[in-house]
Amino acid sequence: MPYNLVGRATAGTVPISPLTTAGLDAWLAGADGRVAAWVRATGFKAKAGEVALIPDDKGALSRVLLGVETAERTGLWDYAGLPGALPAGRYAIDSEIAPADATRAALGWALATYRFDRYTKMPAAEAELVWPKGADRGHVERAAAGTALARDLINTPANDLGPTQLAEVAKGLAREFKAKFSVLVGDQLLKKNYPTIHAVGRGAADAPRLIDFTWGDPSHPKVTLVGKGVCFDTGGYDLKPSSGMLLMKKDMGGSAQVLGLARMIMDAGLKVRLRVLVPAVKNMVSGDAFLPMDVIRTRKGLTVEIGNTDAEGRLVLCDALAEADSEKPELLLDYATLTGAARVALGTDLPALFSNDDGVAGDWMRCGLDEEDAVWRLPLHAPYKSMLKTKIADLSNTGSAPFAGAITAALFLEHFVSPTTRWAHIDLMAWNTKDRPGRPEGGEAMAMRSAYRMIEHRFGG
Template identity: 65%
Template sequence: MRPKAGTDSIPLTPVTKDGLEGWLADQPAGVRAWVAGIGFKAESGKTALLPGDGGNLARVLVGVDADADLWAYASLPASLPAGAYHIDAGLDAGTATRAALGWALGCYAFTRYKSKNERSFATLVWPDGADRDAVERTATATYLVRDLINTPASDMGPAELAAAAEALGAEFKAKVKVTVGEDLLKKNYPAVHAVGRASAREPRLIDLTWGDKAAPRVTLVGKGVCFDTGGLDLKPSSGMLLMKKDMGGAAHVLGIARMIMMAGLPVRLRVLIPAVENSVSGDAFRPLDVLATRKGLSVEVGNTDAEGRLILCDALAEAATDKPDVIIDFATLTGAARVALGTELPALFCNDDALADGLLASARAQADPMWRLPLHQPYAKMLESKVADLNNIGSGPFAGAILAALFLERFVDKTIPWAHLDVMAWNPSSKPGRPEGGEALGMRAVFAYLEGRYGKKS
């Protein structure tokens, strides 16, 4: 982004399909002929490069939707000729902010392992009225989430995930405590230890706290499985291929934490991340083992590949001890949620209708969608075990996402509003502003809900 428009910046003119004809009516015949000749119809995100005298680029027409689509400007940084551009239109503050955010997200590239980074992006002059603070915190948080997920497991194990949390904490003077290895047993996190003990990379629980202790308490919990082989119930190679992203829930809550701390929301923030690698070794937990949990419930292991809920149950039990106003967890938990809703739509489960309604309203307002699925209590019978308090998988092949959420619900105090987001955390293919790879889904919506509920710091 650049601060101000100048004589060296090229105008970008947003036009809708319905408004194109009116705009062209005021233009010289040569411009009308050029636009008609290249077949520009003002479709969202499409552009028309208009030449000026001497063949220089004089103006760019940008197709936008009437509802000011966030992604209309997102393809431009990479597709336009190098240089500086400014939006040549009077935009309201919300539209200006969305345009700037779309541009910023379109500038993301994961280049950590590239020996040569020749990628360059066109720059945008800050649109008048844009909320720069909002754009910067959202863009930096999204970059953080994407970078963490895109980093291969060789460089993003439990220790490196903890280091990322510690770096974030240091930036905002938050306290970060990490419980590692055998200390998990001493501190009563037995399920986290059981899942992670087979790996040479020790499991750990990351605990970040920030803000006034007297402020309303907001607790975020994120699944941090840094790589998932499936354990002894080994995944096939095709199922293991993307498992570096299985710590996507942890990445999401760190992204939201960054947004909360950058905005200075008047809350007492706590972030809990159980970080493990689900590996295969002689010390791996086994099918039909019975695991202890922090809450005191015993869990029979129906499948070692349903490990995320096992580490989350200890973290959720700990989260409830502070009696926070709200607990929100993110997890790349089930393929069943992807079958039901696809890759772009996180599944929302919630034990409180007011919380669910607020999150869904924010999701619509932020164009960051999610879809509520039910905590259908009659299905809980499918989690019964003959030898333990419950099983970690259902007794049949159906309702996998619901059963996972019902399992987690057993570890949350019923009096605490709780939301669980089952997310893909990955773009299978590239779209404007959303390259193939790690992705933040539901993050903007959750932050907007929290900002609306608790307000800005006075």
């Protein structure tokens, strides 16, 4: 019974009736007078997310009324408030809905059953939903599993999820789907020419590493995912204030997204040759940590002056992107909790999308709207590259002005990707700042389901 979704109705299954505010009066007019009186007496107005529990003449629950936004399209989160609100029992949607609507209803329900209970007991949802007719069960289960993986990783604190443990999770995922796995650790990074990953992570007791696995038929189109895996970010010698460190366990949120997305791709058996690269580090203060104004030579050969040790994410990504680009993949995507500037521009729920390919950007935005997993494109504004200039190196890792921070970070990364490679970069929060139906406060998968749909549409199942 994964995600409290069950195969069939049984005796005592309670129907759920979705209603809009506009459609409530018509429904009441056709209902039993006692039921209509009850609904009116409780003040139910069928506002989105509002619930009315209807008893039978013996006091048992006989029906659930659920307020929804529109009758034309079931929203992903329409049913997400129910698993934690309904009493134990089996429920079924009693209206005919299209297969796509059925899939969204089931997925919203499944996502709402998530609990992060590694460290404390949490009440599990006891309500069960009969699979809505026509729902794509495979997609629901793989999207829910990918989301749960991403959420679990982000929610786990750094004392239990450092570079070592992140590599073990990736290794387990690779083993599950028979992918080829390797990892470079510590000074192996220098021997294999990944100097920026080594520089950022060398100050930590848990050595930096580059996680790498490949899956799929080598003859299929190459799709490569790169995820920032900074398992904790103190800011380094440009130390964050204590308040700025409180959520820094989530600074590996980019790696969580690519591992969740990789799980979805492999589970679905998409016809791609998938590669996943995760530079995993802790950015710590120590006698061996990198310093402001250091100059580091990257894998690509470009030199970078360290304007700020707290701009470390782009440093670990640049070596991984250079390696990914060397294979000339059909599609290269990277995810990172990279800048506060992206959050200022778009808020915490909407990841910023940068791409050197209009087709990729357009497809991703359309899929984001379809999947209710939106992204919003910001420009790779070439004139701002001048803000990355420095007198003694090829690049600075920070902009020279306190403006356009998300754009200059993306432009920095663009230096490590060939113009002919279809590339997109996601700058995301990876965190829900408050509880909402199906989206608990804490780690979150963002731009993951939409990326899956884009890849599926481009390369087929």
